[in-house]
Amino acid sequence: MNPGPAGRPIRVDLELIADLVAPGSRVLDIGCEDGTLLDYLYQFKQVDGRGIELSMDGVQAAVAHGLSVIQGDADTDLADYPAGAFDYVILSQTLQATRNPRRVLENLLRIGRTAIVSFPNFGYWRARLQLLAGGHMPTNPVLPHAWYETPNIHLCTIRDFVALCDDLGIVIDQSFVLDDRGRPRGMPATHRLANLLGAQALFLLTRGDKAGR
Amino acid sequence: MTDPALSQPSAPDRTDSGTGSDTGSETGAGPRLVLGQERPLKLDCGAELGPFTVAYRAYGRLNAERSNAILICHALTGDQYVADPHPITGKPGWWQQLVGPGKVIDTDRYFVLCPNVLGSCMGSTGPKETNPETGRPYGLDFPVITIGDMVEAQVRLLDHLGIDSLFCVIGGSMGGMQVLQWAARHPDRVFSAVPIATSWRHSAQNIAFHEVGRQAIMADPDWCGGDYLNQGKTPHRGLAVARMAAHVTYLSEPALHRKFGRRLQNRAALSFGFDADFQVESYLRHQGSTFVERFDANSYLYITRAMDYFDLALEHGGVLANAFTGTPVRYCVVSFTSDWLFPTSESRQVVHALNAVAANVSFVEVASDKGHDAFLLDEPQFHDTLAGFLDGAAEHRGLPHAEATP
Known part of the structure; x- marks a missing residue:
């Protein structure tokens, strides 16, 4: 685990995302929280980074740290950006909390050459077991909220997500299955067991013919 | 406080610098420059104004590269006394808590300029000054001026001082309108811009x-x-x-x-x-x-x-984003939750226009119940935001940190 800019280690799933980003590129991090990943990318990959964050505390922390971050959200603030404005658009653990994930995904690949998307997998065997055996909505480290307070309004399985990419003509360049602490399980998310074994998944997406415009 | 700007040699290649003359003393009211003697200011209303006077205050020292200048634009009834006592009221400078050695706008690190706007009444040319053609106060003979005219007068001041590129332009309310106008009209002369509690056009209300x-x-x-x-x-x-x-x-x-x-x-x-x-x-x-x-x-x-006439979109075919096409400027837009005169929604429109041209922009809405005046008051969240943004911009500009004040 590499140390973050403040000497703190960054989350292992963020480190995995950072490894996918080419040095010196233009990056938009949507749901960037306090800008930890952006700062890491700036320090170690010299990226030209921007962020969007919903919480005011997160935005202030990021801007006070010298990062370019605006207060906004994925549903309302992506439409303004011009096509191809960024090399990478990152949406980490946020897609399931958007009002219109399909349109958000289209926007990601409109404004970015590449999109990096991660989300909790509702098809994870533990989630299935909690529902099947316990009869409860699943909770785990990736889905920590009770049903009445969760921001996650559009949960999906890995299989659902792959089907949507297919539908939108989005190409899956790389994918990873992660455990509930964000560690890679050494298996692509397109593996036939991924939907069962992955607590979460991470995708590197590019525009196919249908999504390109 | 001595004024280092006056000891700086004027840039010889500037059209106007040879005609600028200092009519004020370095103490008390601060310097007053007479500009536009050979090249009058072409105003948006079509009239020409020249010579005209710009009164300003300066703090800190311009570095050898002339890259550390911050222009502070004041609001409607503000003036150039941003960080020292007002000569009439005796009150502290209107941003005294933000501007000074070791403060957020650190005069040990930056050279800070604050000119009185054109049309005002604290030494810059305005309706109460003497019309050279009649020898009497202008009164209503003074031409109607715009935010753009205020900015062009400031451009002449910078030309005279030999400052090609500002590190930052900062201002709240009408000062923020000047900031946006600066960035839109002179993006090559502005490295970063902080429009605070402002809008891209004055609303009907x-x-x-x-x-x-x-x-x-x-x-x-x-x-x-x-x-x-x-x-x-x-x-x-x-x-x-x-x-x-x-x-x-x-x-x-x-x-x-x-x-x-x-x-x-x-x-x-x-x-x-x-x-x-x-x-x-x-x-x-x-x-x-x-x-x-x-x-x-x-x-x-x-x-x-x-202020009423200000409409940045109107100048650009009705599309605000066109005002910023290709802008290299780093922006930090700030609004306050309880400001109903320049509400957050107007700042957000500026942010959306900047996003539409993929500009480098930060946007913070500060929680405060103090209304529009919050930008003048002690709001730690706002001050932290500004400090962080300036630090980040200074790093990108390659400006060294201030040496510890002895």
Whole structure:
């Protein structure tokens, strides 16, 4: 685990995302929280980074740290950006909390050459077991909220997500299955067991013919 | 405080620098420069203005690369006394808590300039200054000026001082309009820009409030059709009422309630008359009466008009984003939750326009119940945001940190 800019280690799933980003590129991090990943990318990959964050505390922390971050959200603030404005658009653990994930995904690949998307997998065997055996909505480290307070309004399985990419003509360049602490399980998310074994998944997406415009 | 700008040699290749002349002293009122003697300012209304005077205050030292200058643009009734006492009221500078050695706008690190805007009344050319053609105060013969004209006057000041590129332009309210105008018109001369509690165009509601103020001034018989200076009068009452009405728009209902509630002023019961029964009335009357001592009524007309006319989209085919196409400037847009004069929604429109051209922009809405005035007050979240943004921008500009003050 590499140390973050403040000497703190960054989350292992963020480190995995950072490894996918080419040095010196233009990056938009949507749901960037306090800008930890952006700062890491700036320090170690010299990226030209921007962020969007919903919480005011997160935005202030990021801007006070010298990062370019605006207060906004994925549903309302992506439409303004011009096509191809960024090399990478990152949406980490946020897609399931958007009002219109399909349109958000289209926007990601409109404004970015590449999109990096991660989300909790509702098809994870533990989630299935909690529902099947316990009869409860699943909770785990990736889905920590009770049903009445969760921001996650559009949960999906890995299989659902792959089907949507297919539908939108989005190409899956790389994918990873992660455990509930964000560690890679050494298996692509397109593996036939991924939907069962992955607590979460991470995708590197590019525009196919249908999504390109 | 000595003024290092005056000891800087003027850049020889500047058209205007040879014609600029310093008419002020380095102490007290601060320097006043006469500019535009050979090349008058072409105003948006079509008139030409020249020579004209720009009064300003400067703090800190311009570095050898001339890359550390910050321009602070003041608001409607503000002035150049951003960080030292006001010569008339004796009050501390209006951003004293932000500007100074070791402060957020660190004068040990940056060279800070704050000019009095064109049309104002603290030394820069405005309606109360003498019209060289008549030898009498301009009054209503002064041409109607715009935010763009204010900026062009500041451009001449920078030309004279030999500053090609500003590290940052910062301003709140009307100052923020100047910031946006600077970045839109002179993106090559602005490295970073901080428009605070402002908008890209004056709203109908704000034009309406300004009109109330102007009508109050013009309804005062002592206004004399704008010729009061030549007739030895001052429209105190009209200007005071204009200020009282405007002052309410700078606050918020919670702030007014917290400060005054329905408390009575120096009395135990209602008077059943029209004296200032309530503390809030007494406060407003005080605001009005102190304002007239330091501000010129005609300047109030001209500057409110300049704000009303401001519409950055109109200059760019009705599309705000076009004002910023290809902009290299780093922006930090700031708004305040309880500001209903320049609400967050207007700042967000600026942010959306900047996003549409993929500009480098930060945007923070600061939680405050102090209304529009919050940008002038002690708001730690705002100050932290500004400090972080300036630090980040300075790093990208390659500006060294300030050496510890001995």
